[in-house]
Amino acid sequence: MGLNSLVICCFLMFSLLFISGKNWQLSLAELIAYMQARQVNFEIHHVSKEFFTIQTHHAIDLKAIEELGGTIKIGQIMLKISSQQIKDAYIKQDKQAEKQIAEALEKSGIVSQIVEHANGKVFFGVSVYLEDKQLKSRAGEIQRLFGSAVKAKLAECGRKARFMGFANKAKGQLSHVEVIKKGLVENKSEILVCIGRETSWIATTFAVHNPFEFQKRDVYKPRQRKIFGMPPRLAKIMINLSGCTEGKTLLDAFCGVGTVLQEALLIKADVVGTDINSWCVKATKDNLEWLTQEYDLRNVDYQVVQSNVHFLSRKIGVENIDCIVSEPDLGPALRQIPTTPYAKKIIKKLVPLFFGFIEEAYKVLKCGGTLVVVTPYIVTRSKQIVTMPIGEKAENINFMRIKPFNSEFFDKTLSNIDTLTDLESLIEVDSRHLIGREIHVFRK
């Protein structure tokens, strides 16, 4: 590489757009932790429930989408325009505004990129993501008009085109499955139209989450357990929150059937699992064995032993572990929403297990090591929230709480991020379970 191209690379700025999964706060916290763990310098420029934009000097590796549990699509931003212009063009159907956008589209390189990657008749897709709730019902309409504008530009380039945009009229978005099945990523032919309150970003999808891989690991692993299981998506998010990368040692002290360990092994961490239940120890070993064969993983290291968490340091030694990612028992399977006194009783009964665990976690972690732990989060019949008082206990044994959103990663001009930067933990509630998850990150 000549000196000039090296200089250009150093100063090149990548503007990226991320479409988040179902829990946008978890997705954003994961993304921040993921980039931090890989020493990527970045700045977050826009945050909404639907999408985030970031700027970075580092090119993002395509495998990032496989390593992130909470991101559905990653796009390269090609054009930034005012949202008013989009509304004028596609809601008021102002011809002048439509013409201006069509010209901007041409200059942005989106159309020529589609042409370059297509053989014969062009096939492309448009997905519209709207921040403004009131406009959401118009997404299908914007999708159709925007698609027609791109189609007209392609016709000017002498290319016949067809676009995919009516799969779900109300949402105006193509699902990741549709994008994968139609090969839109390889052909650079899905356009993301992300409309914020004031600014809008138009991007080309360059990576999309593959749900079939998660499904394979979830459903086809040889040992299953219907209750207590953690979805691979959440396991991945928690691993990223721990800052775990290739070569680090990760422990799950409540490994169950090994969901966390499977995901950690895929990023080539050295994994250690313990569980009190001998069936779980055997099941985890079988699942990890299956994973190494299924994914042809070579030179990976795993160790699974039976242990009561209260004797963890005696079993696996002290200061050996870089990251701990664990979900202990969260309480009984409930049939109905609990009353507040009953929820408090559940928590009280679990306190010795959790407090004993974090004492042992402190001992086995290396200095600077990270603990990511799930505690129960119960919304009671009277809508009170009952949680485990783990923060105080952790601080008493010298753990430092890591807040999920540090203001240093956000563009200084962004307003309304105080509600994010004040958050101490992350919440995941799922309508199927009456006990939700509170996710904490602590550093030794």
Ligand SMILES: C[S@@+](CC[C@H](N)C(=O)[O-])C[C@H]1O[C@@H](n2cnc3c(N)ncnc32)[C@H](O)[C@@H]1O
């Ligand atoms: C919620 S499950 C973990 C699920 C796991 N993440 C998975 O996806 O399979 C909690 C696990 O903690 C184990 N466990 C309960 N009490 C324990 C203790 N005192 N020491 C170690 N393991 C314990 C249980 O056997 C159970 O497998």
